[in-house]
Amino acid sequence: MSMGSSDVRFDEDVAKEVEVGASPVEGRSPWLLAWQRLRHDRVAMISLGVIVLIALVAIFAPVFTHITGHPPNQQYLRQGTTSAGLPLSPNGKFWLGTDNLGRDILVRIAFGARISLAVGVVATLLTVAIGVVVGLAAGFFRGIVDTILARLVDVVLSVPFILVAVALVSIAGPGLTMTVLVIGFFSWASVARIVRGQVLSIREREYVEAARSLGASNFRIMFIDILPNVLAQVIVYTTLLIPVVIVTQATLSFLGLGLQPPTADWGGMLAESQTYYTVAWWFVAFPGIALLITTLAFNLFGDGVRDAFDPRAGR
Amino acid sequence: MTDQAASAATGAIESRSETLLHIEDIRKYFKVRSHAGTSRAEVKAVDGVTLDVRRGETLGLVGETGCGKSTLARCMARLYDLTSGKVVFEDHDISRTSRRGLRPVRRQMQMIFQDPYGSLNPRRRVGSIIGDPFAIHQIGDRKDRKGKVQELMQLVGLNPEHYNRFPNEFSGGQRQRIGVARALALQPRLIVCDEPVSALDVSIQAQVLNLLTDLQQEFGLTYVFITHDLSVVRHVSDRIAVMYLGKVVEVARTDDIFSTTRHPYTKALLSALPVPDPDAADSRERIVLTGDMPSPINPPPACRFHTRCPKAQEICSREEPPLVPVLGDDGSHLTACHFPLEVGETLRPGTVAQREGG
Numbered sequence: 001m002s003m004g005s006s007d008v009r010f011d012e013d014v015a016k017e018v019e020v021g022a023s024p025v026e027g028r029s030p031w032l033l034a035w036q037r038l039r040h041d042r043v044a045m046i047s048l049g050v051i052v053l054i055a056l057v058a059i060f061a062p063v064f065t066h067i068t069g070h071p072p073n074q075q076y077l078r079q080g081t082t083s084a085g086l087p088l089s090p091n092g093k094f095w096l097g098t099d100n101l102g103r104d105i106l107v108r109i110a111f112g113a114r115i116s117l118a119v120g121v122v123a124t125l126l127t128v129a130i131g132v133v134v135g136l137a138a139g140f141f142r143g144i145v146d147t148i149l150a151r152l153v154d155v156v157l158s159v160p161f162i163l164v165a166v167a168l169v170s171i172a173g174p175g176l177t178m179t180v181l182v183i184g185f186f187s188w189a190s191v192a193r194i195v196r197g198q199v200l201s202i203r204e205r206e207y208v209e210a211a212r213s214l215g216a217s218n219f220r221i222m223f224i225d226i227l228p229n230v231l232a233q234v235i236v237y238t239t240l241l242i243p244v245v246i247v248t249q250a251t252l253s254f255l256g257l258g259l260q261p262p263t264a265d266w267g268g269m270l271a272e273s274q275t276y277y278t279v280a281w282w283f284v285a286f287p288g289i290a291l292l293i294t295t296l297a298f299n300l301f302g303d304g305v306r307d308a309f310d311p312r313a314g315r
Numbered sequence: 316m317t318d319q320a321a322s323a324a325t326g327a328i329e330s331r332s333e334t335l336l337h338i339e340d341i342r343k344y345f346k347v348r349s350h351a352g353t354s355r356a357e358v359k360a361v362d363g364v365t366l367d368v369r370r371g372e373t374l375g376l377v378g379e380t381g382c383g384k385s386t387l388a389r390c391m392a393r394l395y396d397l398t399s400g401k402v403v404f405e406d407h408d409i410s411r412t413s414r415r416g417l418r419p420v421r422r423q424m425q426m427i428f429q430d431p432y433g434s435l436n437p438r439r440r441v442g443s444i445i446g447d448p449f450a451i452h453q454i455g456d457r458k459d460r461k462g463k464v465q466e467l468m469q470l471v472g473l474n475p476e477h478y479n480r481f482p483n484e485f486s487g488g489q490r491q492r493i494g495v496a497r498a499l500a501l502q503p504r505l506i507v508c509d510e511p512v513s514a515l516d517v518s519i520q521a522q523v524l525n526l527l528t529d530l531q532q533e534f535g536l537t538y539v540f541i542t543h544d545l546s547v548v549r550h551v552s553d554r555i556a557v558m559y560l561g562k563v564v565e566v567a568r569t570d571d572i573f574s575t576t577r578h579p580y581t582k583a584l585l586s587a588l589p590v591p592d593p594d595a596a597d598s599r600e601r602i603v604l605t606g607d608m609p610s611p612i613n614p615p616p617a618c619r620f621h622t623r624c625p626k627a628q629e630i631c632s633r634e635e636p637p638l639v640p641v642l643g644d645d646g647s648h649l650t651a652c653h654f655p656l657e658v659g660e661t662l663r664p665g666t667v668a669q670r671e672g673g
Contacts, residue, residue: 215421228438
């Protein structure tokens with residue numbers, strides 16, 4: 001029995017009491033428990049390591065310029081291309097080869113990681129923020145609010161994404177902000193749907209009723225009682241949304257709707273490599289591999305997060 | 316408690332101020348949409364209930380699952396909007412008060428919920444859950460609150476050092492204590508307990524019940540105690556109201572309910588109470604009602620119980636019996652029956668109510 005709690009009445013479940021008494025007084029939150037489970041998931045932790053590595057590459061991209069002496073947009077038309085003007089294969093000077101303009105692919109991939117991660121994170125956060133607010137409001141207030149928001153979600157989900165993206169970009173012009181806004185605008189609806197469904201069930205729980213019986217305001221119930229219980233789902237969805245957003249951003253760039261040349265960006269590099277991949281495999285392979293590894297790492301990590309939050313779901 | 320019972324015994328005339336909560340002809344209908352579409356039905360969960368809750372007493376509310384006890388409790392606490400009727404708390408009519416207007420009332424009237432697992436937010440620390448009432452009503456600063464929360468935890472028999480823990484780290488009985496602490500935080504006058512022990516093991520039920528009784532004596536609390544467990548209600552209640560299909564069929568002091576049962580439904584309900592002595596258990600009369608409880612969407616006309624009542628006659632399906640004292644009872648014992656039982660009368664298992672060949 002716990003020694004310290006002498007003035008506490010002995011409670012029911014003896015086994016439980018022993019267990020409780022043995023553990024530290026600081027409570028273990030559901031978040032902490034999830035993290036502890038995640039830490040024992042080897043695949044997820046390796047993925048997390050890869051993600052951190054990619055982030056480091058993005059942050060320290062200038063270091064690559066420093067080491068190789070090649071700025072990302074510098075065209076080495078003489079030393080960087082063959083006598084026929086074709087990309088140079090990987091060699092001691094250009095470790096991952098060059099592109100058609102004689103630029104260093106390694107340095108450009110490093111700088112491209114900045115774009116991918118930044119857009120991936122910012123656009124995802126925007127998406128999630130809109131989705132959570134809309135979903136909370138729809139699920140909590142129900143009735144007319146829900147009807148209107150649910151129809152809005154249906155409309156957004158039924159819009160053909162690429163077509164409208166092309167139209168929007170042709171009106172407003174391409175760019176980083178545009179990319180983020182387009183992705184955010186088209187992705188929030190699915191988040192809102194998930195959140196709404198969760199809120200609908202959580203708002204009927206007794207602890208919400210308890211909060212109401214204490215006189216809590218709607219605002220307080222939404223953000224203090226309901227939101228933390230939706231958050232686990234949202235976090236899982238967010239980690240799985242980041243790779244989707246990264247691929248979408250690459251797609252937009254590939255189609256010429258994202259960032260404009262000469263900005264180093266994986267989707268743009270893949271687009272430029274189209275006409276050269278028969279003679280220069282490294283031109284298409286390395287940006288492609290970078291994209292693949294990044295999205296794979298995020299996906300595997302997202303799976304791990306999901307398992308950590310819901311250990312019963314199994315694999 | 317005892318002097319309350321004594322004053323109740325002095326007669327039907329009771330002063331207004333002795334009544335803490337008065338409800339009058341409360342109705343709560345829930346709309347249900349049938350799958351077919353157009354037809355709109357209503358579940359008449361509570362259908363015309365009038366009751367007084369007296370200061371300092373424990374009023375037990377018993378009845379089968381689905382008879383509307385919990386709905387009635389939530390109507391009393393104005394967690395639901397009423398379909399019709401009146402709720403008067405401390406001489407203030409709160410039947411139509413807005414949510415904002417109810418906030419001061421919430422300090423006086425609290426609830427303890429049935430499910431100790433469902434009624435505590437799993438993502439919040441226990442200290443923050445118990446401190447919720449202070450935060451919502453903006454009482455004290457952070458440091459004050461922590462002290463108060465720990466006091467409350469001590470009061471209900473929890474280790475105050477555990478305030479940083481999460482609900483999932485406590486057992487069922489401990490969680491219910493957390494719920495009690497939260498309800499007590501604002502020092503309310505009335506606590507509506509919605510089956511507070513029915514989700515707990517029997518051994519723990521007693522602990523929580525004793526805690527509730529101790530707290531009542533210490534703080535002069537008034538309880539409305541909802542349960543389907545008759546032995547529990549007998550143990551804690553000063554008065555008992557028996558509900559059937561959204562209506563109160565009998566109200567009386569606890570002793571009277573057991574000694575001079577008037578309503579056939581009450582009789583049947585009480586006969587289900589287990590008796591500790593096996594010989595006595597064998598010899599006593601057990602009334603098993605035939606049929607199921609009718610649907611509250613389409614309840615039987617007049618007396619709700621006539622479809623299952625062994626004593627039912629033609630008038631029972633035609634005229635609704637009022638809730639009044641039976642001849643010979645004092646004014647505190649009310650029964651809604653055309654043919655109330657005499658003292659000592661036994662019920663013969665229904666000849667009228669029996670269904671096909673049963």
